[in-house]
Amino acid sequence: MHIVVCVKQVPDSREIRIDPNTNTLVRQGVPAIVNYYDLHGLEEALRFKDEQGAEVTVISMGPPSADKALKQCVSMGADRAILISDRAFAGADTLATSYVVSKTVEKVAQEFGPVDVVFCGKQTLDGDTGQVGPGVACRLDYEQLTYVEKVVEINDQAKTITVHRHLEDGVEVVKTKMPVLITALSELNKPRRASLPGVINASRYKPIVWTTNDFADLDRAKIGLKGSPTIVSKTWVPEPRKIDTKMIASGEAAAIASELVAALWSTELPTRLGW
Amino acid sequence: MAEQQNDKRGAGKVQPVPEQDFSDYAGLMVIVEQRAGVAKKVSWQLLGEAKRMADKINAPVYALVMGHNVRHLADEAISRGADKVYLCDSPVLEQYRTRPYSRVSLDVIRTYKPEIVLVGATYTGRDLAGAIATHLPTGLTADCTQLDVDENRVLHASRPAFSEKMLATILCKQYKPQMATARPGVFLELAADSTRKGEVVSVSSPMSEAEVVTEVLDFLELTDRINMEDHEVIVAGGKGLGNAEGFKLLQELADALGGVVGASRAVVDMKWIDHDHQVGQTGSTVRAKLYFAIGISGAVQHVVGMQNCDVIVAINNDPEAPIFKVSHYGIVGDLYNVVPAIIKAVKEKRGLPFAANTANG
Ligand SMILES: Cc1cc2nc3c(=O)[nH]c(=O)nc-3n(C[C@H](O)[C@H](O)[C@H](O)COP(=O)(O)OP(=O)(O)OC[C@H]3O[C@@H](n4cnc5c(N)ncnc54)[C@H](O)[C@@H]3O)c2cc1C
Numbered sequence: 103m104h105i106v107v108c109v110k111q112v113p114d115s116r117e118i119r120i121d122p123n124t125n126t127l128v129r130q131g132v133p134a135i136v137n138y139y140d141l142h143g144l145e146e147a148l149r150f151k152d153e154q155g156a157e158v159t160v161i162s163m164g165p166p167s168a169d170k171a172l173k174q175c176v177s178m179g180a181d182r183a184i185l186i187s188d189r190a191f192a193g194a195d196t197l198a199t200s201y202v203v204s205k206t207v208e209k210v211a212q213e214f215g216p217v218d219v220v221f222c223g224k225q226t227l228d229g230d231t232g233q234v235g236p237g238v239a240c241r242l243d244y245e246q247l248t249y250v251e252k253v254v255e256i257n258d259q260a261k262t263i264t265v266h267r268h269l270e271d272g273v274e275v276v277k278t279k280m281p282v283l284i285t286a287l288s289e290l291n292k293p294r295r296a297s298l299p300g301v302i303n304a305s306r307y308k309p310i311v312w313t314t315n316d317f318a319d320l321d322r323a324k325i326g327l328k329g330s331p332t333i334v335s336k337t338w339v340p341e342p343r344k345i346d347t348k349m350i351a352s353g354e355a356a357a358i359a360s361e362l363v364a365a366l367w368s369t370e371l372p373t374r375l376g377w
Numbered sequence: 378m379a380e381q382q383n384d385k386r387g388a389g390k391v392q393p394v395p396e397q398d399f400s401d402y403a404g405l406m407v408i409v410e411q412r413a414g415v416a417k418k419v420s421w422q423l424l425g426e427a428k429r430m431a432d433k434i435n436a437p438v439y440a441l442v443m444g445h446n447v448r449h450l451a452d453e454a455i456s457r458g459a460d461k462v463y464l465c466d467s468p469v470l471e472q473y474r475t476r477p478y479s480r481v482s483l484d485v486i487r488t489y490k491p492e493i494v495l496v497g498a499t500y501t502g503r504d505l506a507g508a509i510a511t512h513l514p515t516g517l518t519a520d521c522t523q524l525d526v527d528e529n530r531v532l533h534a535s536r537p538a539f540s541e542k543m544l545a546t547i548l549c550k551q552y553k554p555q556m557a558t559a560r561p562g563v564f565l566e567l568a569a570d571s572t573r574k575g576e577v578v579s580v581s582s583p584m585s586e587a588e589v590v591t592e593v594l595d596f597l598e599l600t601d602r603i604n605m606e607d608h609e610v611i612v613a614g615g616k617g618l619g620n621a622e623g624f625k626l627l628q629e630l631a632d633a634l635g636g637v638v639g640a641s642r643a644v645v646d647m648k649w650i651d652h653d654h655q656v657g658q659t660g661s662t663v664r665a666k667l668y669f670a671i672g673i674s675g676a677v678q679h680v681v682g683m684q685n686c687d688v689i690v691a692i693n694n695d696p697e698a699p700i701f702k703v704s705h706y707g708i709v710g711d712l713y714n715v716v717p718a719i720i721k722a723v724k725e726k727r728g729l730p731f732a733a734n735t736a737n738g
């Protein structure tokens with residue numbers, strides 16, 4: 103069993119502020135982290151490795167500094183980490199990213215053995231689309247199971263997998279054949295902390311780095327900015343809606359309540375809501 | 378038009394595309410999502426928005442309805458603004474699965490060439506849209522909250538970025554169709570009008586059951602899994618409640634108003650209430666007719682999810698709380714003092730019975 107986990111190093115978007123004077127993003131000092139959901143994919147792969155044995159390869163497309171994210175994955179227990187890094191990949195949208203990631207999975211399969219399961223996160227904190235997972239699955243012609251909150255069974259003999267998919271109104275129990283791409287929700291598990299030997303191992307580990315030249319058949323028209331159909335035409339900070347707030351005078355609770363009720367009943371609400 | 382069918386797994390590997398001429402692409406298409414013959418609200422919301430844009434550029438509105446025994450949804454789509462509905466009614470589409478649904482969508486899009494394709498940003502919609510856009514291939518903008526089209530028929534798809542701190546407008550000029558998924562609860566549906574006329578075109582499914590390897594074994598409906606977007610009155614509580622018990626009081630107010638209970642993320646994180654109730658950036662975007670924010674400070678991540686409600690009432694003991702800036706009515710006071718009085722006043726006004734033991738009565 104060979105499992106590939108796709109991870110992305112992202113700025114911790116919670117820490118990003120807007121400069122009120124220039125209305126631009128302040129990225130300085132914002133820590134880079136492994137995308138939160140991707141760690142849930144990794145944890146699921148590692149659990150399977152612990153229970154039934156598997157080889158876990160982690161891949162990431164990003165700048166050289168993303169090797170830190172990969173080392174973190176190795177410290178948790180991944181067997182191998184590959185950084186796909188090249189200036190030519192810069193500016194990729196989800197279509198171009200899924201192309202490079204899928205090419206990487208193919209190459210990983212050629213060099214290190216056939217892949218049974220690929221994990222992606224539900225979405226990234228920065229791109230925030232959840233489109234790369236389905237994109238990779240389509241390009242590899244794998245079955246895709248998105249928004250998985252529980253892996254019920256992986257049958258390595260029959261090469262089948264059964265999961266719970268999270269939907270707005272319930273849970274879908276779905277069974278499919280490998281190879282399969284799964285996108286992970288945080289409900290899936292609780293990612294482990296790295297063990298001390300893991301940390302020591304990772305500190306010595308050097309991720310494999312692949313550039314465009316390492317791929318035999320990469321179509322240059324499909325990567326980076328050139329391979330990206332979408333363009334950001336503008337960004338702006340939304341104006342808050344202008345509202346005249348009517349403050350209801352403080353005083354006795356009963357007086358406040360009847361004033362509010364009178365105010366609500368003077369609008370169209372009671373008719374529109376059928377009160 | 379039809380895809381190469383040399384791969385029995387279905388949609389097949391993504392094929393390289395030759396340089397294409399897109400001049401014959403026209404119209405806006407909405408992919409209608411349904412479960413067991415009931416359409417998701419977001420489908421009609423997107424049809425309403427598509428119609429608004431179509432009128433601007435004088436273009437037709439199409440709906441794509443897929444499922445089994447879903448003919449009635451084609452008629453409903455017409456009543457909600459579609460000029461033409463492509464209907465694929467087949468047993469293989471009984472339950473949503475990526476491959477058969479994306480195969481039908483790809484066939485319809487490649488044959489009838491809509492210029493813009495909109496899909497609800499639900500779990501299923503995002504799963505499907507991601508697959509379709511990759512196969513076409515074309516650009517796909519996720520989770521839009523504003524849509525517009527210009528005189529050159531370019532879709533301006535805007536979406537929140539960086540934890541809702543900014544909005545970004547994304548264009549896809551070189552490929553067609555231009556695709557976007559859009560959030561439920563943001564756009565306005567047209568009232569159903571059964572006198573509207575439209576055409577229904579039946580299409581067949583290119584895949585048969587034997588070719589589909591994925592099986593849906595079961596669907597566990599979670600009746601307590603609540604869809605905040607579906608409700609017209611929401612009584613939301615935050616950390617100011619002090620403890621999980623506080624939600625009982627809010628439930629009582631919600632019951633009196635015929636609504637449901639919502640929450641800020643702070644209280645979801647503390648497990649006082651389930652995540653399905655969360656309103657905001659990482660929860661639901663709601664457009665209720667009446668929204669109470671009780672003991673909620675009004676952090677931007679919460680506000681983005683509720684600011685478009687028709688009437689907003691805030692109750693907070695801190696007169697400086699930012700929530701007041703987005704509220705129509707503000708009450709400064711202790712919620713445990715004010716809320717029971719409001720429950721009483723509402724029940725009196727509506728002539729509802731009083732429980733024997735009203736909390737903090
Ligand atoms: C990436 C990211 C995503 C997020 N997504 C969301 C989201 O989707 N939804 C969301 O809600 N938040 C979200 N947040 C969190 C958000 O930033 C706030 O932390 C959160 O909304 C605060 O919740 P609160 O208002 O309940 O708590 P607090 O900010 O602690 O406010 C409690 C309020 O209650 C008032 N209060 C206290 N006691 C009483 C009383 N007795 N009577 C009346 N008032 C009282 C206080 O004055 C205060 O204003 C997100 C944050 C991040 C970083």
Ligand SMILES: Nc1ncnc2c1ncn2[C@@H]1O[C@H](COP(=O)(O)O)[C@@H](O)[C@H]1O
Nearest residue numbers: 108163222223225226229231232233234
């Ligand atoms: N540059 C990347 N390298 C590796 N995996 C990625 C990359 N970008 C996205 N992914 C994977 O795709 C998932 C969805 O990303 P997104 O579509 O950007 O929300 C992430 O959680 C990752 O698992």
